[in-house]
Amino acid sequence: MTTKTRSQKVAAPYDPSQFPAFAVTVDVVVLTMSEGTLQVLLIRRGVAPFEGMWAIPGGFKRPYETLDEAAKRELGEETGVDSANLLTQFGAYGDPGRDPRMNVVTVAYLAVLRKVGVVVAGTDAAPAALIPVSDALNGTIKLAFDHARIVRGAVERVRADLDLTGAATAFVGPTFTIAELRAVYEAVWAVRLDGANFRRSVVAEDGWVIPTGRRARPGAPGGKPAELYRAGRMWKYGSPVRRSQPNGRRKGAS
Amino acid sequence: MTTKTRSQKVAAPYDPSQFPAFAVTVDVVVLTMSEGTLQVLLIRRGVAPFEGMWAIPGGFKRPYETLDEAAKRELGEETGVDSANLLTQFGAYGDPGRDPRMNVVTVAYLAVLRKVGVVVAGTDAAPAALIPVSDALNGTIKLAFDHARIVRGAVERVRADLDLTGAATAFVGPTFTIAELRAVYEAVWAVRLDGANFRRSVVAEDGWVIPTGRRARPGAPGGKPAELYRAGRMWKYGSPVRRSQPNGRRKGAS
DNA sequence: CCAAAAGTGTTATGTCTACACCCATGA
DNA sequence: TCATGGGTGTAGACATAACACTTTTGG
Numbered sequence: 001m002t003t004k005t006r007s008q009k010v011a012a013p014y015d016p017s018q019f020p021a022f023a024v025t026v027d028v029v030v031l032t033m034s035e036g037t038l039q040v041l042l043i044r045r046g047v048a049p050f051e052g053m054w055a056i057p058g059g060f061k062r063p064y065e066t067l068d069e070a071a072k073r074e075l076g077e078e079t080g081v082d083s084a085n086l087l088t089q090f091g092a093y094g095d096p097g098r099d100p101r102m103n104v105v106t107v108a109y110l111a112v113l114r115k116v117g118v119v120v121a122g123t124d125a126a127p128a129a130l131i132p133v134s135d136a137l138n139g140t141i142k143l144a145f146d147h148a149r150i151v152r153g154a155v156e157r158v159r160a161d162l163d164l165t166g167a168a169t170a171f172v173g174p175t176f177t178i179a180e181l182r183a184v185y186e187a188v189w190a191v192r193l194d195g196a197n198f199r200r201s202v203v204a205e206d207g208w209v210i211p212t213g214r215r216a217r218p219g220a221p222g223g224k225p226a227e228l229y230r231a232g233r234m235w236k237y238g239s240p241v242r243r244s245q246p247n248g249r250r251k252g253a254s
Numbered sequence: 255m256t257t258k259t260r261s262q263k264v265a266a267p268y269d270p271s272q273f274p275a276f277a278v279t280v281d282v283v284v285l286t287m288s289e290g291t292l293q294v295l296l297i298r299r300g301v302a303p304f305e306g307m308w309a310i311p312g313g314f315k316r317p318y319e320t321l322d323e324a325a326k327r328e329l330g331e332e333t334g335v336d337s338a339n340l341l342t343q344f345g346a347y348g349d350p351g352r353d354p355r356m357n358v359v360t361v362a363y364l365a366v367l368r369k370v371g372v373v374v375a376g377t378d379a380a381p382a383a384l385i386p387v388s389d390a391l392n393g394t395i396k397l398a399f400d401h402a403r404i405v406r407g408a409v410e411r412v413r414a415d416l417d418l419t420g421a422a423t424a425f426v427g428p429t430f431t432i433a434e435l436r437a438v439y440e441a442v443w444a445v446r447l448d449g450a451n452f453r454r455s456v457v458a459e460d461g462w463v464i465p466t467g468r469r470a471r472p473g474a475p476g477g478k479p480a481e482l483y484r485a486g487r488m489w490k491y492g493s494p495v496r497r498s499q500p501n502g503r504r505k506g507a508s
Numbered sequence: 509c510c511a512a513a514a515g516t517g518t519t520a521t522g523t524c525t526a527c528a529c530c531c532a533t534g535a
Numbered sequence: 536t537c538a539t540g541g542g543t544g545t546a547g548a549c550a551t552a553a554c555a556c557t558t559t560t561g562g
Binding site: 019020021022023024060061062063064065066067089091092093094095096103105107160163164205206235237238243245246249 | 273274275276277278314315316317318319320321343345346347348349350357359361414417418459460489491492497499500503
């Protein structure tokens with residue numbers, strides 16, 4: 001049996017009638033920071049199935065493009081954004097019945113946008129909106145297909161990426177304050193970080209953030225104007241800011 | 255244009271004649287430790303294309319199984335192993351022309367085997383072998399299709415997993431010594447770790463390794479018999495042993 | 509002037525690293 | 536007994552966390 005199986009798929013030439021055909025789609029989970037919380041870009045479906053529910057943007061992969069190219073194309077078509085940061089593949093989803101009409105395997109991408117707002121508004125007549133990820137994940141907002149699971153995967157990925165590559169700069173604008181950067185970590189990880197220590201560790205990391213010499217104007221309640229930085233390089237692994245361990249992990253923890 | 259595109263893929267019902275069909279395969283990169291180095295399980299192809307070259311095992315996804323199930327099934331069929339550790343999906347590959355015969359999108363899985371040896375030998379008449387990953391990646395061994403790229407992705411994933419989840423216990427047997435565990439880290443990360451400090455950090459992590467009370471017999475050159483442990487739980491993030499930063503990262507590094 | 513936010517200093521505590529040293533075995 | 540690898544101790548370097556304090560704005 002093993003021999004037969006392998007001879008069908010590795011040794012023998014493919015015969016298109018011998019294996020099942022699938023539709024392959026590319027879905028893009030667009031994440032951004034807005035009003036201090038992590039938000040996901042969703043589109044409201046106009047037709048069955050899942051009519052009236054929210055879905056993440058996506059579309060069919062074409063035969064003569066790579067998966068990465070398909071993701072970039074879809075992102076542009078759906079949001080009008082030409083190039084997002086961190087357009088990274090994070091998972092494939094192919095459960096039978098995930099689309100009630102046919103066999104669809106989808107390759108999921110994560111895209112991080114710096115500032116959405118007007119971009120989303122101008123994309124299309126179709127109803128698109130930024131929804132807090134917490135609403136999308138706890139069931140407050142019902143998502144079509146298995147898109148809740150896909151969004152969950154995207155959030156887990158971005159959480160790990162923040163820990164691993166210092167990807168936080170992808171969320172903020174071309175120039176930003178240290179406090180804005182800290183807000184990204186606090187929102188994505190759902191933690192509170194000490195401003196003083198955060199600043200030190202960020203600035204100490206050579207080349208991650210680059211001072212511009214300019215300062216931001218304080219908000220309504222006043223305060224000292226914050227220095228403005230721009231993004232430097234990221235790292236393959238080991239971000240300057242790392243998630244602390246959950247409590248009770250180490251022996252002798254209180 | 256944007257409206258038309260979306261109406262094709264989100265709003266309108268699918269019409270099977272309107273989108274391209276793909277074959278979807280699941281490929282499994284089987285990694286194991288043998289003779290102190292990281293090895294990958296490869297199968298030699300008997301027919302064109304890429305006849306005589308090495309390839310990673312894999313096969314077509316079936317319509318009524320999930321991707322995870324397909325990976326588990328393929329692993330069993332190809333290696334005779336019923337359940338491997340760390341059978342995790344790590345990437346999808348769909349470049350046009352990656353299979354010269356047709357459009358194939360493959361979803362790649364990583365599997366870690368504790369001890370191979372007799373398992374691989376008994377799998378099948380087909381020529382299968384454990385090859386050092388270094389040979390597979392530096393071109394010493396030519397891989398079929400884009401399998402070199404896929405193996406590279408698997409190695410990057412397992413490197414990150416060691417850092418993130420303490421997955422090293424998946425490589426060693428049901429009971430193991432701390433030195434065996436250290437050898438996993440040293441092989442996968444290509445570093446040298448201090449035995450004394452490694453032991454401390456591993457044992458300090460509550461619940462990761464569990465002492466059995468038994469001891470291993472020393473090898474030929476003698477030495478104190480090592481204590482035997484068995485694997486405890488893994489972590490969502492934050493392994494007890496973490497990769498150190500590359501040099502020159504921090505300001506003021508010599 | 510006061511409140512608020514940015515940024516600096518300081519200190520206690522914890523962790524990491526290097527390496528000296530002891531322990532238990534095979535030959 | 537010697538060589539070898541396992542395991543413990545320890546001191547200095549380094550990193551982390553908590554928080555007091557100074558700076559600079561808006562109102």
